[in-house]
Amino acid sequence: AEAILLDHWGEMGRWEVVGDDVGILLEEIGTAWLAGRLKIAEEHVASETLMRSFTRIRTMIPNRPTAPLCALATAPGDEHTLGLAISELVLAEHDWQPLWLGRFSPEDVLAEIVTRPEVNMLAMSASAFSSTPSNLQDLLQRLCPLAQESDTRIVLGGSGSWPADFPHTHRVNSYTEFGQLLRSFETPK
Numbered sequence: 001a002e003a004i005l006l007d008h009w010g011e012m013g014r015w016e017v018v019g020d021d022v023g024i025l026l027e028e029i030g031t032a033w034l035a036g037r038l039k040i041a042e043e044h045v046a047s048e049t050l051m052r053s054f055t056r057i058r059t060m061i062p063n064r065p066t067a068p069l070c071a072l073a074t075a076p077g078d079e080h081t082l083g084l085a086i087s088e089l090v091l092a093e094h095d096w097q098p099l100w101l102g103r104f105s106p107e108d109v110l111a112e113i114v115t116r117p118e119v120n121m122l123a124m125s126a127s128a129f130s131s132t133p134s135n136l137q138d139l140l141q142r143l144c145p146l147a148q149e150s151d152t153r154i155v156l157g158g159s160g161s162w163p164a165d166f167p168h169t170h171r172v173n174s175y176t177e178f179g180q181l182l183r184s185f186e187t188p189k
Helices: 002-012 015-034 040-058 082-093 107-115 132-148 176-183
Strands: 069-076 096-104 123-124 153-157 169-171
Touching: 002 015, 002 040, 015 040, 015 082, 015 123, 015 176, 040 082, 069 082, 069 107, 082 096, 082 123, 082 176, 096 107, 107 123, 132 153, 153 176
Parallel strands: 069 096, 069 123, 123 153, 153 169
Antiparallel strands: none
8 A cells, every 4th residue: 555655646746636536535435335335344444554554654754843833633523534644744745743633632622732832733624424514613613713813723624514714714625725725824933
């Protein structure tokens, strides 16, 4: 899996493009599982293989010790972290350091993270299956004022129903959009 991912990166030149292609693969795996063409054990093996491969590849990408810091988390109650692992590679390629919070990140932890002076950005993922629109709205109503006060950017990803045009947030629908957003930032705080 690592060799395939690295070869594809060599062809595409950016992890964000590889991430978008892996996203298509994950959708196909999900569709096959829902249709009964893929057993749950096979889906788990595929997901875990990808996660381990992303983790090992990440160790190959150095970052400056003073690179800006981005916390990576799922919305509270969400357990799907493959998207965060891909985001970690996109961040590293743009010389951002990840701070992995991972799955089931409680709202209180996210609120504390966005106020830390060393955290420049919080990137959150929400899946369509584990986060309700009202929960995501409530979460952002709490986090956005804190993030704005501490000048911490919030990036929202995944297939969840994030509120549209919420103040002080950036909604990305692909890893290519995430990479473009990172390139658009001037100097982080």
